[in-house]
Amino acid sequence: EAQVTQNPRYLITVTGKKLTVTCSQNMNHEYMSWYRQDPGLGLRQIYYSMNVEVTDKGDVPEGYKVSRKEKRNFPLILESPSPNQTSLYFCASSLSKTGANGYTFGSGTRLTVV
Amino acid sequence: SQQGEEDPQALSIQEGENATMNCSYKTSINNLQWYRQNSGRGLVHLILIRSNEREKHSGRLRVTLDTSKKSSSLLITASRAADTASYFCATRGGSSNTGKLIFGQGTTLQVKP
Numbered sequence: 001e002a003q004v005t006q007n008p009r010y011l012i013t014v015t016g017k018k019l020t021v022t023c024s025q026n027m028n029h030e031y032m033s034w035y036r037q038d039p040g041l042g043l044r045q046i047y048y049s050m051n052v053e054v055t056d057k058g059d060v061p062e063g064y065k066v067s068r069k070e071k072r073n074f075p076l077i078l079e080s081p082s083p084n085q086t087s088l089y090f091c092a093s094s095l096s097k098t099g100a101n102g103y104t105f106g107s108g109t110r111l112t113v114v
Numbered sequence: 115s116q117q118g119e120e121d122p123q124a125l126s127i128q129e130g131e132n133a134t135m136n137c138s139y140k141t142s143i144n145n146l147q148w149y150r151q152n153s154g155r156g157l158v159h160l161i162l163i164r165s166n167e168r169e170k171h172s173g174r175l176r177v178t179l180d181t182s183k184k185s186s187s188l189l190i191t192a193s194r195a196a197d198t199a200s201y202f203c204a205t206r207g208g209s210s211n212t213g214k215l216i217f218g219q220g221t222t223l224q225v226k227p
Contacts, residue, residue, distance in 0.1 A: 004156075033214070043157075043202070043217040058214060090156060092215075099206055102147055102159035103215060110154070 002027045006091050006106035013081055013113055021076045021109045023091030029104070031097045032074040033058070034066065036087040037108075043090070049074055050097055081113040120203060120218040128226050133190040135221040137203030138183075144206040146179055146186050147215065151200045160188075160201075193225045 004025045013019055025032065033048040035058075045058030049068040063085055065077040074093075078085060091106040121136045139146070145164045149157040163170045163179045163186065170177045176189040190197055200222045204215040 040219075042219050043215075045214050048214065088154070092157075098144065099147070099215065100145070100162075102162050103157075104159065105149075105156040107156040108154065 002104070004091055004093050004104050004106040006089075006109050009107065009109060011109060011111050013111070015082055015113055016080050019078050019081060019111075021078075021089060021091075021111070023074045023076065023106060024072050025074075025091075025093040025104070026072065027093065027095070027104065028071065029093035029095050030071070031095070031099070032068065032091065032093045033103075034064070034074070034076050035090045035092065036060065037090060038087050046076070046089075078111075081111075083113045085111065086113050087111060120201075120221045122221060123219070124222045124224075126224040126226065127193055129193060129195055131193055131225075133193050133197070133223055133225070135188045135201050135203075135223070137186045137188070137218055139186075139203075139205045139216075139218075140184065141205075143181075146177075147204045147206075148175075148177060148186075148188050149202045149204060149217075151202065151220070153199075157202065190223075193223075195225050195227045198223060198225045 007022045030051050034046040035043045037043045044060045046064050047066040049055045089109045092103045094103045119138045147162045148160045151157045161172045161177050163177050174191045179186045200220045202217050202220045204217045
């Protein structure tokens, strides 16, 4: 089944403890992206990647890092999480950056930083 | 920044009725997409309409696009309880090189059995 898989689905962590949220797609998509969703603010793009080894900042990149060493994986790294990073995170992918066939989203990771 | 603004914010209808949601945007676009999100779950792509298209159908969904008014509407006909979800429009910028989708705040649809 074609899908974007995120792990974990739920995570509670403490301030400052490094964490990684994994994202993997099995559709050979070139383009991958991370969004966070917050009440009243909607979905905002954190980082995106056009292809392997090509990443760039979205609207809210502060406090996050990403890497794209393989086409299928696009992990989101929080080096020193803070409570304001408590949010619902989504990974998305598409065949190309134009999204001509739409984007496929993962099921989400609900992160709580205490 | 939010580009898509949706209207209404919330909509409650009876099963079998039609549901119409509207989306307005600010800048030129390549395409406009509609997504559905069940509570706390991932977004599911419903339909995409390109800037040179005016209307598109997919099953019980009908999407219109008016680029002169910078607006789109999503019509769900003969609604079902399973259609209860939040619906978002998202736009791809006309000159954007980021592949970024800009989402509206969404319309929460409740379909009562």
